[in-house]
Amino acid sequence: MVMSICSYNLTIHYIPNIVYAVFHYKIEKNQNIKDNEIKHFDIPSDQSRNVVMPNPDFLYSTIFYDLSEKDLNINANMPDSTYWSVSFYKPNTINWYVKNDREFDTNKLDLTLTLNDSKSEDFITSPVKKGFMIIRILVEKKDKESINYYKSLQKNIILK
């Protein structure tokens, strides 16, 4: 009885971690990317099967980050005419940071993700060594010119 209860509680506690681990494994295997590498995804379609309920109005860029050895700098010229946001998640899928375009002072993104405490706005202190980042760019109009424009901006999101 005691073992069942312990097992129950532990399973509940670690379900988010398992969900994340499975997602991490699928992306690593299917997209051939490693930690601290950025992956730019095309606008979701019926072929997109990595995560349920993808938003077909967004371009997504993701990083599985690992700060064990060094900080991570994310650099980009983001669009100035649409919603975009940067969000970070722990390995139990909990969102610990989100900021959108209206909350940044500039569309020139120059953020450093670190484990160290910092008061600078350009430094973000991660509560965990490893986690996940999503950058979302809203593409409301689906004409070719708009899509190509936002894709070119997406591609200029780089890690230093």
Place this chain on the structure above:
Amino acid sequence: MKNKIVISVILSIIIGGYTAISNINSSTQNNEFSIKNGNWKVNPNMDLKDSYQRAYISRIGVFALDDKEALYFLSSKDSDGNPLTSDFDYQISGTPPKGRYWSYTLYGEDYFLVKNDANIYTINKENLTKDKPILVSSSKKDINWLPSGNETKFHITLRVYNPDESVYKNLESLELPIIKKIEK
């Protein structure tokens, strides 16, 4: 005797783990923590210190944003309470909640985007032809068409990004759009 104890422990662990997963699956199917409003359900900010709620949200909305950033209203039923199916056509009428951006997206029974020749998956604030209804149908429509493909059952998600405070603070009493079955 020793073997019996080991088997007993292993069985206890399996039973505990299986019960946990079943309970979470049942909660997600029943939308246990959802706020219900008409034919829509929405998940409010969860208490993430509670491990059960954390497990629940990881299953139904992994990598979702908090309610000041985005709200996700989900409907699997029409205004009569019947499951949404591509056997019928539907009209979505009413004004989406106030926010910076909104969209309706149709997902199949498995919560992935539905295959259709037109590659249309969403009607949003930008591509909506105003003063014309939104039509959900497996047959092509000329204006504001949201294809339902060949789905036996499907879901519609209404997303609102940067919703007004009056929206996320009044989820239960908000006036939300209606999904009504119409003649094919």
